[in-house]
Amino acid sequence: xxxxxxxxxxxxxxxxxxxxxxxxxxxxxxxxxxxxxxxxxxxxxxxxxxxxxxxxxxxxxxxxxxxxxxxxxxxxxxxxxxxxxxxxxxxxxxxxxxxxxxxxxxxxxxxxxxx
Amino acid sequence: xxxxxxxxxxxxxxxxxxxxxxxxxxxxxxxxxxxxxxxxxxxxxxxxxxxxxxxxxxxxxxxxxxxxxxxxxxxxxxxxxxxxxxxxxxxxxxxxxxxxxxxxxxxxxxxxxxx
Numbered sequence: 001x002x003x004x005x006x007x008x009x010x011x012x013x014x015x016x017x018x019x020x021x022x023x024x025x026x027x028x029x030x031x032x033x034x035x036x037x038x039x040x041x042x043x044x045x046x047x048x049x050x051x052x053x054x055x056x057x058x059x060x061x062x063x064x065x066x067x068x069x070x071x072x073x074x075x076x077x078x079x080x081x082x083x084x085x086x087x088x089x090x091x092x093x094x095x096x097x098x099x100x101x102x103x104x105x106x107x108x109x110x111x112x113x114x115x
Numbered sequence: 116x117x118x119x120x121x122x123x124x125x126x127x128x129x130x131x132x133x134x135x136x137x138x139x140x141x142x143x144x145x146x147x148x149x150x151x152x153x154x155x156x157x158x159x160x161x162x163x164x165x166x167x168x169x170x171x172x173x174x175x176x177x178x179x180x181x182x183x184x185x186x187x188x189x190x191x192x193x194x195x196x197x198x199x200x201x202x203x204x205x206x207x208x209x210x211x212x213x214x215x216x217x218x219x220x221x222x223x224x225x226x227x228x229x230x
Binding site for chain 2: 034036041042043044045046049089101102103104105106107108
């Protein structure tokens with residue numbers, strides 16, 4: 001079945017450090033890939049997405065490139081801020097032969113940025 | 116435009132009781148999905164509704180059920196509550212056939228505690 005493997009956390013960085021959160025996937029079809037962010041006490045917010053190979057999603061200084069050859073979608077940011085502290089989820093969706101679709105999530109990576 | 120609205124935000128129930136959670140999608144969104152989030156199992160897909168029909172279902176027991184109304188609002192019901200049902204229940208709405216482009220929009224969730 002479809003699955004997402006995400007970098008184990010927690011991750012603690014100093015402000016202005018470079019961030020990478022690794023994400024690899026297994027899918028039977030051609031998935032769309034997403035990064036969601038969850039702030040304390042809140043639901044999930046879409047951070048960025050990519051729908052086909054070599055697409056680059058970007059938002060708020062975060063970037064991720066859909067790499068079909070390595071089945072990866074790593075999240076990066078050049079200079080993190082304290083406000084980036086949250087839990088980050090990598091996810092994929094694939095449309096089945098029956099037209100069904102659902103999000104499959106990784107386990108989440110808790111990121112803490114220290115001033 | 117208004118986001119996805121979930122009510123109530125917090126709920127405390129006793130084992131054996133039943134509970135109903137509500138989700139109002141973004142105006143114009145006809146698809147509603149439900150997810151359960153727990154520290155142990157992460158985010159797991161419960162079911163999806165479109166035009167009042169269940170289109171997809173996750174691996175949850177029959178105690179978990181849902182429905183969707185003609186105005187796209189959805190409810191999920193859990194009967195005979197167990198302690199393990201304590202979780203954050205998230206609802207997501209999407210524009211059918213446009214999910215790869217727009218992704219899913221999540222509500223803030225209902226935090227259910229079973230005592």
